[in-house]
Amino acid sequence: MQRLIASAGAKLLLGAWMVIVIVGAFFYAPAAVTLGEMSRIIYFHIPSAWIAVLAFLMCTVYSVGYLRKRRVDLDAGASFAAELGLLFCLIATVSGSIFAKSAWGSYWNWDPRETSIFVLLLIYGAYFALRSSIDDPSRRSSLSAVYGILAFVTVPLLVFVVPRIPAVQSLHPDGPIIQAGGGLDMDSKMFTVFMASLAGFTGVYAWAFNLRMRAWRVLNRAQEAEAVDRED
């Protein structure tokens, strides 16, 4: 009961936090000098991309855990992390693409970061294609865990390779996180909202993931009880 109250409280807090972030993103933080009102995308686009990467990391962690301990809940965790990662990856891609159209004139131009997020989308897509093509549950779990780990291992190499791909120069403003400067110089108000938004998105991810895990546990328990009933 106490846990239920605590989780309801945390949920309310998260909701209020996100409301404040959204209001702050549009009214509290000033627009950037060169990009103007369009710069407000950073409070939503970059956190989504961050969650897409974080979920990929979590998927790998759960996959390693599954291969070591062979617990079905770890496999479920890996697939839910990947599901949420795919969702946020899509949000980041679409929002970035709309921004690219209005800021740089084309929806897609294989800028290095567009390339890497595209590869991430492909990996997520391939992961689910693999999962859906295997019937046997334990085989599905271990094969998709292996694939998730393999994909994760290659990603650091992309960091070296992608900037070397010819003919495209990055149009991305050189990150508000990586270096302050250039078109997107963040002042302290923008920085506050940005960090609050990162924290809020991480919280939303954790909440959705937790929800998915709880639903899975209930379903799993019901199925097990049914199986026991049938045996009796």
Place this chain on the structure above:
Amino acid sequence: MTSSSNWAREAVSVLAKDVTSEFRTRYALSAVLLFAITALAVVSFSVSPYSLEPDAQSAFLWTVLFFSAMTGLSRSFVREEEGRTALALRLAAAPEAVYLGKLLFNVVLQAAVSAVVLPLFLVLMDISVPLPGLLAASAAMGTLALASSSTIVAAIVSRANSRGALFAVLAFPISLPGLASAVRSSAVALSGTGSASGDLMTLAAYSTLMIASSLLLFDYVWND
């Protein structure tokens, strides 16, 4: 488990078995070679009126090589599952030896394909190469990279239901770092300007990384 010399011997036996059965049926080699030549003919046929930039030539070359790898390299494991010989192989050899044997077979197969495709490509597209040594090195390293990434994916795919379409889907994102570096260093070799040492180093690092992680993970794919 077994000592490393044992592994090596078993791996060579697996390779010898695959080469023998390939030699008898010539399934993979003939299918892949014909596919590669068809793809090459399509490329050459459709772009022959134009003289291409080295970047585009290199991209076409690797498109042909990548997709021929995608048609051929999955056979190594799918054949064992379809012929119902996987169980016997599982009993006969250590997983690491099976992986290394299959990897060697895929390297040999893909090298044979590259050895035919590359000269044909240069002839059909009428290209004179400023740095032939670098082109050969890029082709060799790229071939190794393609084989090292697709062997483990082939093992995964052979245990799944929809094998044909899935292989390229799964292999592409994983092969991309190797493929992109191979395209880059081949473009340098074809244009004669620029430096390819970084790309060759990436290729070497990529192949090592893929083989090492495949060796660690192969047991989970093979024995489940």
